[in-house]
Amino acid sequence: MKNALARASGRLATRLRPRGALVSAAAGLALVATSMVVVTSSAQAAESTLGAAAAQSGRYFGAAVAANKLSDSTYVGILNREFNSVTAENEMKIDALEPQQGRFTYTNADRIVNHALSRGWKVRGHTLAWHSQQPEWMRNMSGTALRNA
Numbered sequence: 001m002k003n004a005l006a007r008a009s010g011r012l013a014t015r016l017r018p019r020g021a022l023v024s025a026a027a028g029l030a031l032v033a034t035s036m037v038v039v040t041s042s043a044q045a046a047e048s049t050l051g052a053a054a055a056q057s058g059r060y061f062g063a064a065v066a067a068n069k070l071s072d073s074t075y076v077g078i079l080n081r082e083f084n085s086v087t088a089e090n091e092m093k094i095d096a097l098e099p100q101q102g103r104f105t106y107t108n109a110d111r112i113v114n115h116a117l118s119r120g121w122k123v124r125g126h127t128l129a130w131h132s133q134q135p136e137w138m139r140n141m142s143g144t145a146l147r148n149a
Contacts (some may be wrong), residue, residue: 051082061084062083062122063083063087065087065115067109070112085122086112086121086123088108089126091109092109092128093128097109097128100137
């Protein structure tokens, strides 16, 4: 009796699998179609750029910017079109700002900040001291000397 029941269950399961798969596939397609309608409707309601879409909900959409890329027209075109906030990639880290102790240079950091401010964007700071981007003069300092520097 147990073998007959197992065989009957196996035949029933074999017959139902294709139908079950078909029902699952249809349900999945319906879900995808519904999601596409919702996404399309949301996308149509949103602004045409990432920065503008973020601004609709009081947010900003930023990019890490390298000053040397500001002369690349493709880079700047995408930056200007899609973003409304920037963070300097490395130009605001200590090795870029103070390559020699007591001698500061803000040229590249200023390029990034000025680019952003001229468009009314937000500018976020970045890590000032980073283990792999310390100027040579700072590498052997510690304690009070490092804090004073």
